[in-house]
Amino acid sequence: MVSVAIMGHGVVGSGVAEILLTHKQKLFSSLGEEIYIKKILDLREFPDSPIADRFTKDFEEIISDLEIRVVVEVMGGLNPAYDFVKRCLTAGKSVVTSNKELVAAHGAELLAIAKEKNVNFLFEASVGGGIPIIRPMSQCLVANNVNEVAGILNGTTNFILTKMIEEGMQFEDALKLAQELGFAERNPAADIEGHDACRKICILASLAYGRHVYPEAVHTEGITKITLDDVKYAEAFGCVIKLIGRVKKLENDMLDIIVAPMLVPNKSQLANIDYEFNGIMVRGDCTGDVVFYGKGAGKLPTASAVVADVVDCCKHLKARKYLYWADGDGKNVISYADSVSKMFVRAACTSEEAQGAFGKITKIAENDGVLVFATEELRFGEFEEKAKQLEVLSAIRIGDL
Amino acid sequence: MVSVAIMGHGVVGSGVAEILLTHKQKLFSSLGEEIYIKKILDLREFPDSPIADRFTKDFEEIISDLEIRVVVEVMGGLNPAYDFVKRCLTAGKSVVTSNKELVAAHGAELLAIAKEKNVNFLFEASVGGGIPIIRPMSQCLVANNVNEVAGILNGTTNFILTKMIEEGMQFEDALKLAQELGFAERNPAADIEGHDACRKICILASLAYGRHVYPEAVHTEGITKITLDDVKYAEAFGCVIKLIGRVKKLENDMLDIIVAPMLVPNKSQLANIDYEFNGIMVRGDCTGDVVFYGKGAGKLPTASAVVADVVDCCKHLKARKYLYWADGDGKNVISYADSVSKMFVRAACTSEEAQGAFGKITKIAENDGVLVFATEELRFGEFEEKAKQLEVLSAIRIGDL
Numbered sequence: 123m124v125s126v127a128i129m130g131h132g133v134v135g136s137g138v139a140e141i142l143l144t145h146k147q148k149l150f151s152s153l154g155e156e157i158y159i160k161k162i163l164d165l166r167e168f169p170d171s172p173i174a175d176r177f178t179k180d181f182e183e184i185i186s187d188l189e190i191r192v193v194v195e196v197m198g199g200l201n202p203a204y205d206f207v208k209r210c211l212t213a214g215k216s217v218v219t220s221n222k223e224l225v226a227a228h229g230a231e232l233l234a235i236a237k238e239k240n241v242n243f244l245f246e247a248s249v250g251g252g253i254p255i256i257r258p259m260s261q262c263l264v265a266n267n268v269n270e271v272a273g274i275l276n277g278t279t280n281f282i283l284t285k286m287i288e289e290g291m292q293f294e295d296a297l298k299l300a301q302e303l304g305f306a307e308r309n310p311a312a313d314i315e316g317h318d319a320c321r322k323i324c325i326l327a328s329l330a331y332g333r334h335v336y337p338e339a340v341h342t343e344g345i346t347k348i349t350l351d352d353v354k355y356a357e358a359f360g361c362v363i364k365l366i367g368r369v370k371k372l373e374n375d376m377l378d379i380i381v382a383p384m385l386v387p388n389k390s391q392l393a394n395i396d397y398e399f400n401g402i403m404v405r406g407d408c409t410g411d412v413v414f415y416g417k418g419a420g421k422l423p424t425a426s427a428v429v430a431d432v433v434d435c436c437k438h439l440k441a442r443k444y445l446y447w448a449d450g451d452g453k454n455v456i457s458y459a460d461s462v463s464k465m466f467v468r469a470a471c472t473s474e475e476a477q478g479a480f481g482k483i484t485k486i487a488e489n490d491g492v493l494v495f496a497t498e499e500l501r502f503g504e505f506e507e508k509a510k511q512l513e514v515l516s517a518i519r520i521g522d523l
Numbered sequence: 524m525v526s527v528a529i530m531g532h533g534v535v536g537s538g539v540a541e542i543l544l545t546h547k548q549k550l551f552s553s554l555g556e557e558i559y560i561k562k563i564l565d566l567r568e569f570p571d572s573p574i575a576d577r578f579t580k581d582f583e584e585i586i587s588d589l590e591i592r593v594v595v596e597v598m599g600g601l602n603p604a605y606d607f608v609k610r611c612l613t614a615g616k617s618v619v620t621s622n623k624e625l626v627a628a629h630g631a632e633l634l635a636i637a638k639e640k641n642v643n644f645l646f647e648a649s650v651g652g653g654i655p656i657i658r659p660m661s662q663c664l665v666a667n668n669v670n671e672v673a674g675i676l677n678g679t680t681n682f683i684l685t686k687m688i689e690e691g692m693q694f695e696d697a698l699k700l701a702q703e704l705g706f707a708e709r710n711p712a713a714d715i716e717g718h719d720a721c722r723k724i725c726i727l728a729s730l731a732y733g734r735h736v737y738p739e740a741v742h743t744e745g746i747t748k749i750t751l752d753d754v755k756y757a758e759a760f761g762c763v764i765k766l767i768g769r770v771k772k773l774e775n776d777m778l779d780i781i782v783a784p785m786l787v788p789n790k791s792q793l794a795n796i797d798y799e800f801n802g803i804m805v806r807g808d809c810t811g812d813v814v815f816y817g818k819g820a821g822k823l824p825t826a827s828a829v830v831a832d833v834v835d836c837c838k839h840l841k842a843r844k845y846l847y848w849a850d851g852d853g854k855n856v857i858s859y860a861d862s863v864s865k866m867f868v869r870a871a872c873t874s875e876e877a878q879g880a881f882g883k884i885t886k887i888a889e890n891d892g893v894l895v896f897a898t899e900e901l902r903f904g905e906f907e908e909k910a911k912q913l914e915v916l917s918a919i920r921i922g923d924l
Contacts, residue, residue, distance in 0.1 A: 255811055267546070444838070
């Protein structure tokens, strides 16, 4: 029997407890011994829970319990999660978390403590919810140089964009609907401003390239400025607009990492990932493109990924999984101004004016004095400079996906 | 240093040697020690190889070499691969294979030997080439009851069908092109008759449900009878035709497993998997649908999956990975006649005659005395019985995918 504790009994935490209880026999078969929930930490009361007697409001009861070998952190946020996780690892307990904010902010430090203490710090659920991505990527990484990782990493924004694309719904209406359906928080800033996707691409980039990339180093744009006109003309150009988190390794070993809305060509495997689904593409030098698709959030998908990690920890109580990256200083990340792509532009100008600014352009449409066009590839800094010559209504990167 | 041997220096085998040599430093970082190719078994001569001195034609040199701890089998076919692999495992060497025929025919026996000898028998590359699927599925399995696994498992047939769908190419022409491009063997029977896909769905079913399902127990249809008319009317019905390998767990715990061309609705994630690509959908009770996509074959994709397994074996020389299923007697598989689906039918009949035979139908088209329609759900045995009343030109299952 392995005793575990769960810190947090919200959506994911209650799902973890539920799966550990309902899939008990299956887990026993897989592991060869029972996983016993000894404590659940939450400040609220859950008198109707079948294991109501195991709830505690006191973290000290968990940290001081030597029988508890694995701790699940599903509280979210940095405080007190960071402090609690650090103390658990330092005390020689393995930790499983779904908390992308924590991993993106402190992953390198926590992995280093786990390594030193010879315990595991696993976070499969922090990216892509129920989609296996951290383990498969580790696998791809072994025999591949990963050239690029790109994904639709946030279900809320993807739901909103899909509603705009499929039903011509306005951004605000689609956001409201997402909130009503429970896909978006009451305060949706972390989603729609791209911060959630940013944390996830930081985790994937750190894993892929072995050094921590902190969110502060990543240029991040949300989807709040995307209009139905953008959606319509993107379609005329054979593309859909998706919020993409992407990291590319350049020839000089620098990373080009960004979170931004991008035009994704219809033929891309990422173009058909709709509504609340996530999709992650890993480009390896040997495998070529490999894509992982599924529900990127939600109680049971996320909880099932947490439980798989818990089982892995229980199997490897005395051996570390090979999941590690070193700390990073951001010096391996290029400025977003140096990132190169084609741009999709709507501007109140003529073709001649657009050509005057950008040289060769591909005209997409012209209506009521507004020209819609695509530029050739150029540095974003160069684009911004040249765009000053025109009255630009919107400018979106065209993804090479 | 871990010494390995590679049996077979064909497409995949030479790729494995290439990756082990070119990604040497990366593999060393991951494993913490060197992987040394001590022997390569092949009856041919490779005087230009940088490691030409390590080739042998004699299996006994490998089996008797106590330093060789991991053996890669990439010869293909059952003979002598089965005998060689069995002897390697019995001798306490871990084995990695990409040989789906071998795993589908003898997986349970070889896994049992591996278990007894406390070594690993890994075969990530046997399904989906470079797509990580065996490991992620094991992961999904831990905390999920898998209700269904369905996939496009054969790149050759998918290439042919895509050419028929996208370019209106005839089956024979598309096959010839696939052969010219190296996607199809000179003797393409194993691909186009569905046997290759059958082996792969057998492996996935065995893994998902814990008991070996042998290819003989699986009703298998190829794509040789698919016509451009089928393709055209499928499109009119909002579907594409794909060769699908599928296993479903029924409520009575019996398996409904089949390989057959199916109509896949355009909105399905499997509909957009084109050309030589593979895609595999795993339906878990907690995760929902998870889809894995990538190149299902080819030298480097397949070899990179083999190398990932080799590294895993080297890491776990003294500990088994939890990959296992018991033998099976086929009694948990229902007859294909009892499998239920909607059917897409082209028949030389009137609507009234079709309704007379099948009751409620959905009419898709009617042209020159030929009616194209979809039935409601029914047992395949029932369909065959009722279809006798009509002059049926073609009948294809409609996938619930």
